């Protein structure tokens with residue numbers, strides 16, 4: 304509100320503030336992978352794990368701004384790693400880029416992995432490339448991460464009953480290696496008719512939030 308007053312007073316221009324993941328879902332809803340779906344969830348699998356929820360065409364938002372956006376802090380492993388929020392086994396603590404170095408180094412036998420010799424931080428692109436090459440540690444960590452994302456997706460479906468779950472973030476550079484495995488998991492474990500929830504990568508990528516901001520400023524939401 305302070306920025307809105309400053310912008311109006313200084314430049315005569317409207318100003319609204321919104322979370323980037325929520326803006327991305329707005330953008331995907333108006334012109335991307337969630338177009339035509341009023342019940343939708345977006346999850347970003349990258350440095351952290353973000354989330355946004357739309358129900359009945361409206362972005363879900365609680366007074367404390369947590370109910371709709373804490374996808375990364377939904378538990379996927381009750382005895383997992385301690386998360387930055389204090390919980391144990393959050394999706395973000397188990398399967399996000401920022402924790403990949405730690406997750407990999409905890410694997411038995413990781414010293415023999417090609418990833419152990421890389422000077423830069425491990426990301427999902429490099430991890431999946433190593434798995435494709437048959438690296439045992441990489442295969443194990445990919446399985447662990449896909450398992451975490453799959454459990455997260457089941458929870459998102461059970462909590463919000465979306466018709467589409469859109470995935471963004473750096474891991475989606477290799478969506479063809481990830482999303483089919485999540486779909487297969489859902490077929491077995493989600494309380495939803497098989498194939499009834501679309502599992503898709505972002506259609507707009509990093510432009511989604513900008514497009515969402517446009518609609519926000521035009522007062523369409």
Ligand SMILES: [Zn+2]
Pocket residue numbers: 375376377386387388389390393395396
């Ligand atoms: Zn957490």
